[in-house]
Amino acid sequence: MSMFNRWLITLLYLTAGTTLQAGEGPSLGTPLSAGEVAAADITVMPDGEGLPTGSGTAKTGTSVYLANCMACHGEKGTGGINDTLVGGHGSLTSDRPQKTIGSFWPYATTLFDYVRRAMPYQTPGSLANDEIYAVTAYLLYLNDIIDQDKELNAETLPEVKMPNHDNFVWAYSP
């Protein structure tokens, strides 16, 4: 490491978290507009920040699931070749803990976030927001967490309390 770099990094550590000092880097970043950020930002936070407009129910989600997910995750979220998405309630302390959305996941928002970014596996990004809300509702319904007619949208999804929510402990807090 050059003396310059060593000095630079020491300076950074000393000033981290305080105000920006001139001369740390060449400052070549290109400013992003609010529109550019909005187009790229698909992170959904547990309080619902980042959820898009749109809505769906388990009823409408059934067909989304059958057409896009069942081949790998099985009928009604069990017995597929890939992860089991339904069931396992009460199994976590047993000899065969089964971690599913219903038995394990702490936040319902995670399901929307994950399906939007990564599923269906072969064609991620292909579902419309209404379809993602609907398939999210369907999987929560199959796990006995919401009713079949419950409408999920940016307001109601973060309100869904997951059964295992209180059993998570933070091993690290900044």
Add this chain to the structure above:
Amino acid sequence: MTDKDFEMTPAAGNGLMDRRMFLGATAAGGISMLVAQPAAANRPAWTQTPGKGMNSYGSPSRFETDVQRVGIGSQAGTVGSGASRTPLEQLNGVITPSGLHFERHHNGIPDIDPDQHKLLIHGLVDRPLSFSLETLDRYPMTSRIQFLECSGNSGALLSPTPMPRTCAQLHGLVAASEWTGVPLAILLEEAGVKPEARWLVAEGADAAMMSRSVPLDKAFDDALLALYQNGERIRPSNGYPMRLFLPGWEGNMSVKWLHRIKVTSEPAMTKDETSKYSDLLSDGTAQLFTFPMGVKSVITNPSGGLNMSKPGLYQITGLAWSGAGRINRVEVSADGGKSWAQAALDQPVLTKNLTRFRTPWRWNGAPATLMSRAVDEHGSVQPTRESLMAGRAKGAFYHYNAIQAWRVGENGEVGNVYV
């Protein structure tokens, strides 16, 4: 005691010799190792004709084609949702050749055009910014030789009965490289992190858009936006053209193909930090954010699947590492943990890097159980399998860092055992 005395003095039971023996032996010239004698008088064939010419990108000898990543597996019906493992017992030193660095992907290796790839930094910052690779090449960089370990490494050792596996199959989700890139702190400072920010959410440009929340204190401490691995641009399987590198922390957080950082006040609770990469305990509670990889070591030679040819003098060697810092010492046992001898450590011992340990052993031909135990600079001691498993839920396989035992049979075959 003179120097020559300790050369021949056992350091622990069942043939373990003083770690300084090999060093002393060279000076004294008194100990014959099991190596081939110098070649005979005839010139070997390859000295009798001119060799091949230069080429633009080298590859290993044609006699080394069996040195390959092993244990390649993917979820049913997929090719890119799984892992491949570093062949630890076929390598030496501490740096892993880039082409043999283990892989763990969640939906394959993306084919990223570097000219179109951008890193976005936004969220709780004064100035949301975008960086091209060309731009980043002009930033001050630094290099570090450090390990990366998948949090699921060694998980097969949860099996109630020991599986007949090699060292690589069991422990090959760890590797070390020289990582070169821009300290993330420089880029975050340029964007201007707001006072209420505590986390960042990193996202990859793969088909899984892998996403993890990272505490900002780690980002400002030693996080790197890595652009080079072992001197060349990062390989596609390791995040080309850029990845996050978080020294000592579970590999999944060092998001590959990094294309977006959102600065936040809270963690995003992504699938890969809640459903996966969290640790279920036997009482039904689960721990989130168990970031550092624990102190660990494994004997890579002799190890599972290898064969000791005949009794005699051998060098036991292996790797030790800790996500919390430097390795302080490694002890080796040849009698199933009854007695321990201190191993020599290859220098330099670097923080959060693999450390190569070595110790001489005179195998008498009888069955023996070999073990290694690492201690880091903070005094953390590698746990036994039994103490590690206590309090864990059944099947909770992340962060397995227990002592590995290898059984050497009478016939010289080496296998995985529990003690």
